[in-house]
Amino acid sequence: MYDIILDFTGNEILSMFISAALPLFMFILPFALVAVLAERKVSAFMQDRLGPTRVGPKGLLQTVADILKLFQKEDIVASNADKKLFNLAPILVFAGSFAVFAAIPFSGAYIGTFADVGIFFVVAISSLVVAGILMAGWASNNKYSLLGAVRSAAQIISYEIPTALVILSLVMLAGTLNLYELTEMQTEYFWNWYIFGGPATGIQKILLIPFMIVGFIILYISTLAEVNRTPFDIPEAESELVAGYHTEYSGMKFAIFFLAEYANMFAVSAIVATLFFGGFQSPFGYLGDLFGVEWLIPIEQFGWFTVKGLFFVFVQMWLRWTLPRLRVDQLMTMCWKYMIPYAFVNLIIIGIISLI
C-alpha cells in the first residue's frame, strides 16, 4: 500500500503521511458508524429488546442520523471552563487513540508504519490519551469531570502494568516488537497462533498453551480497563459522574471523544487479535492461494483481521451487558493484587519454558 502511494506521490514522507492517515478515513470512521449501531443492537438483543428500528431499514441508518444531529448541535463551552485546554483536549485524546493504528498491521499489504518498535509504540502512545483525559477533566471546571478524569488516569496507569507484562512475555517469546513480524510468525494454520503456543513445536508448545490462555485473559481484561469499558467504566459511571470527563462537552467535540472511544475499542481488540490470534492471518489457508490469484490474499487478510477485531469488540459489548460496574477499590484490588502477580508469574514461567 505504501509503495503504491509512494509511486503516486513520489515523496517518501508525504506518502508516509497519507499512509498513516488511511486508517482514519478507510477504517475508523466506518467502524465507528457500524460499532455504535452494533453496540445498541447487541445491547438491545441481550435485553430482549429490538434496538433502533426507525431510521432506514431495520434502523441501519441510525448512526448516520445521530452524526447529523451531532453536527447540528451547538458547541457549548462553559463560561468558567479553561477554554484553551478545553478545546485542545478532544484533539489530544483522539490523536492518542488514532496514533495506535499506525503500528497495527491491517493486512499483509498495509501497515501504517514498519517501525520496529511497533507494540512498544502502542503501549507508549496510549499515555497521550491519559493526558488528554486529564486535560479535559481539568479544563471543564466541573467536579464530575475532574473526578472522572482522575479516576480514568489512575485506572489506565494501573492497568498498563499487566498489559505491558503480558505483552512483554509475548515479545520475549517472539523476539520482536514489530507487530507485522509477530503476525508473520503465526502464519498458515490456527495452531500457529500464539494462543496455541505459537510456532513453537513439541513439548514446548503443549507447555505454553495454558500460560498463553492465562496471558490472553489478563491482556483482555486489562485492555478492557484501559479503554474504560464496562465493567471498568468508573471514569464515566453514569450513575455517579454524569458522563465523567466529557460531561461538559457537546456537539462535535463530544463526537470526537466518542470516536476516540470506539477507535480505542477496536485498537485494543486488534492488538489482542494480533498478539494471540494471528492478526490478519487466516486460520486455514487463503482462497487466493487456492485459485492462484495473488491480489486476493491481502483483501482476504484484511477481511480476517476485521472479523477477528470485530469479534473482540463484540466480546467487549457482551461483557458490558453481562457485568455490573466495579467499585474503585475492587478495580484496584483486581489490578494490583490479582492481575499483576499473575502476569508476573506468567511472564517468568513463559520465560522458563522458552528456554527449554
Add this chain to the structure above:
Amino acid sequence: MNLYDIIFYIFAAITVVSGVITVTSKNIIYAAFSLLFTFFGVAGMYVLLGADFISIVQIIVYVGGILILLLFGVMLTNKVTSTDIKSGSVNVLPAVIGVALFAGALISIIIRTKWTETPGEIPLSTAGTLGSVLLNEYVIIFELLAVLLLIALIGAASIARRTKEETN
C-alpha cells in the same frame, strides 16, 4: 528545504515554544501541559535522529509516567476547581546568575563542537541492538538499576502502607 527539514522545524518549534511556555506560564496547569508538548517535540526529534526506541521510551517515561504524576500532584495538592494555581518568581538574582553561567557553557560547547552533517533518513531499527548491548555489555548497570527501582517501589509501598492498628 525538503519535507524532512520542515518536520524537523515543526518539532523544534513545538519543543522550544512549549518549553518557553512551561517556564514562563504563571498557571501551573498550563506549564504542566506545555511540558507534555515539549516531551513530544523531543520525542519527535529523537525519531528524526533515527533513535526510535529512545523516542518511545521518552514518551512512555515522561508523558505516561512523570507528566501524569506531576498533573496528579498539582491536581491533588491544590484547590482544583479554581484556577488560582499560580507560580511566582522568587530569588531572581541567583537564578539569573545560574542561568547565565549555564547558557554560557552551553553556547561555548555549541560553538566549539565540530558538527558533522548527515542527510536525514528514515530511522532504522535500534531496539534489537540496544537490547543486546544492555543485556551484554552493561548488564551490571542494568541489573543495579532494576534493583534500585525495586527498592524505590518497596520504599514507596511501605510509606504508603497503613500502620497496623495496635489494638487487639
Add this chain to the structure above:
Amino acid sequence: MLNYFKNTWEGIYTVLVGMKITFKHLFTPEVTIQYPEIKVPMEERVRNRLYVNMDDCIGCDQCARACPVNCIEIDTVKALPSDDLGKTSNGKKKALWVTKFDIDIAKCCYCQLCVFPCPTDCIYMTDVYEFAEYDRNDLIYKFATLTPEEGTEKKEAFDVFQAEKEAQKKAAAEAKAKAAAEKKAAEEAEAAKKADEEKKDDSKKDEE
C-alpha cells in the same frame, strides 16, 4: 493463599456463567411491541374514553348527576307533541331534545359511575386510549346531534309552543272568566229586572 486462588477461579467462573446467560438472551425473541404499529388488544372491561350513543339517549341527566367530577353537561328541551323523536333501542319513548351533551374528557376520572345509572345503556367506556390533543378545548367532546342553531330553534319552538300554550290557557281562563262574568252579568241583569218589576209592582201598589 488457597482463598486467593479460589477468588480468582470464582471471578473467572462467575463471569463465564453471566456471559452464558447473556448469550442465551441474545437469541431469545424480543419482547418489545412496536406500539403504534402493533397494539395489544385491550381487556374487555377496560375503562378508557367515554362514548355516548345519542340515538339511545333520552336526556335523563342521570349520568351528569352521577359524575363525581362534573365533567358531563347536559341541556335538554322538551319535545313538542307534534315532534316524533322515535324510540330507544330498548323501547323507551324519547321525549326530550338533547341540545347539549358535552363531556370534558380532560376532567374525566374514568370511574365509570356514569355508565351504570343510564336507563338505556347509551353511555359507555370504549377501548380507545389515544386521544391526546394540542388544545385542551379539543378534549371537550360534544355528543349532541343537534347543532347549536337547531338547539336554539327547538328551544324557541318550545318557547313559542309554551307561550302559545300559556296564551291558550290564558285565553281559556279568560274565556272562562268572561263566561262567568257574563253569566254573572246576566244573572245580575235578571235580578235587576226582577227587582224593577217588583219595584213597579210596589209603586203600582203605592199608587193604588
